[in-house]
Amino acid sequence: MSQVKAVVGRGIPLVGNDIDTDRIIPARFLRCVTFDGLGAQVFADDRSQSQGQHPFDQPQYQGAELLVVNRNFGCGSSREHAPQAIAKWGIKALVGESFAEIFFGNCVAMGIPCVTAAPADVHMLQTWLADNPQFPITLDLEALQVRFGNQAITVSIGEGSRNMFLSGTWDACGQLVAQAALIQETAARLPYIAWSKTA
């Protein structure tokens, strides 16, 4: 599994609080059995309503890899289709004022860091990106900084999640399965296991 210590790429600002998962990927696009193809549908309704003016459609942001958002991004449903759609569009990391918990957890499980920064710093970064869409920026998870131009802002992320990225253990599945004996032991001490089998 791959370590994620830094993400370097061009940034795309998406301004607005409480952008929910229904806006990131409207429900009609969840009628699928794979995540392929979601990239083209990300923010479908917002984009069609803003007629080419949505950042995800603006030419200067095509190919961007770091998404910069505001407060409570990704609130709403647990659909992993939302971060998957963002990732399939090309995003590799998010910087924001705050993230909804399930969205954040989904991103971790996909190897996509979401870091938070002070509102004023996020605004400054968004403004800078609007003026300098052509320059790459750096999210440095070791130094906990986002560097752009000759500036830097401090970012944060939960220590556990940060460790998972730095050590390349963000995909928990293998580690979980490896504990089979301990899992059986835990199950054995739960009183309800005996009476609530379903199959």
Add this chain to the structure above:
Amino acid sequence: MSKGTLFDKVWDLHTVGTLPSGQTQLFIGLHLIHEVTSPQAFAMLRERGLKVMFPERTVATVDHIVPTTNQARPFVDSLAEEMMQALEQNCKDNGIRFYNIGSGNQGIVHVIAPEQGLTQPGMTIACGDSHTSTHGAFGAIAFGIGTSQVRDVLASQTLALSKLKVRKVEVNGTLPTGVYAKDVILHIIRKLGVTGGVGFAYEYAGTTFEQMSMEERMTVCNMAIEGGARCGYINPDAVTFEYLKGRDFAPKGAEWDQAVAWWQSIRSDADAEYDDVVVFDAAEIPPTVTWGITPGQGIAVDQQVPTPEELPEKERSIAEEAYRYMDLQPGKPIKGTKVDVCFIGSCTNGRISDLREAAKIAQGRQVAAGIKAFVVPGSERVKQEAEAEGLHEIFKAAGFEWREPGCSMCLAMNPDKLEGRQISASSSNRNFKGRQGSASGRTLLMSPAMVAAAAIAGEVTDVRELL
């Protein structure tokens, strides 16, 4: 740090160990799956050559995509049919119990697990659906997960998680007439905000919740997530045990007594410590309606849409967005707002008691001209029970459509959708932009009785005037 709460006890009991990241590996007692968030998880499992570790601890149903009128297979929507077949195949291949349409047990996942007694106190429960918090009504720790985590639970029956803080949300007193569980939770979200619960599990405590039925408690816990809390719970008590007794998967005989003793023991201790406590007075909770595009944008039905000046600074930009999107004027009363569609259903309010309350309002009255009103029972059992009581006749006589069970227009993945700028009075849980199937469609959240009242009047109405 919380201590001695039900959350702490259940968490500790289910802890398998600590992962290198510092997160806890937590055992999941009950895993619920449905057609939308599971096919990719099974695909990931296959890619890695992994098997389902505890197939007997996963239960499947189909709810999001099912049509509520013509349920004949293959579904008219070929994408829906493909999802349905994927679920059928995955359950068959992995030995997972599946409640299919027509089994008598199908329905919205958060409605069927409690009604069959699958949901029990002291369990950890996960489902690839954010409203899994519903099951907390039984004193379970239940939360929504994403698809990669569905894969993790299938493969290991565990999840990698960081422990949450615990906030006690206390409401005391008797609810005024015309005020329902839905109003209580909309009120809490309005007061604590849509991000207020981030990082917390909510323990709903106090005499108001103690007096509630299990179905009312489920309505409250269902919307914990709309307040930002990943899970919400209520300590199990006599009401919980009474509800569970005799249900399909509830323990029987000597095991029942053992179970009750254990369920008692996992209640939060009287001297439990919480990370935070907030207290509300039931007498101050009004029939509540949302006017905006987040579930926190709620007001009393007899209030005006707030003006920007009345709102705290940080809520103003989203309010401006909401005025534009909803086309509602700040300072104007919400009462009298014309509606086009009235939807009664969903995992928040699609249970038998919800239908009974709505039927009381509908009885002997008529849906206003030009309004599309429909009732979607939460499950096949709810439908059957409602029909046995004659509720469907009351609804039909009043001009409501009576449908087959499913999620329906809660999120409109099936053919039930708003069209264009239509505005709905809805008993569901989310009023996000575009939530109900039209990119410009609008949603007003309220209790099922208030939805029925809106259908009769053709506009937002104070249900207290019809009681």
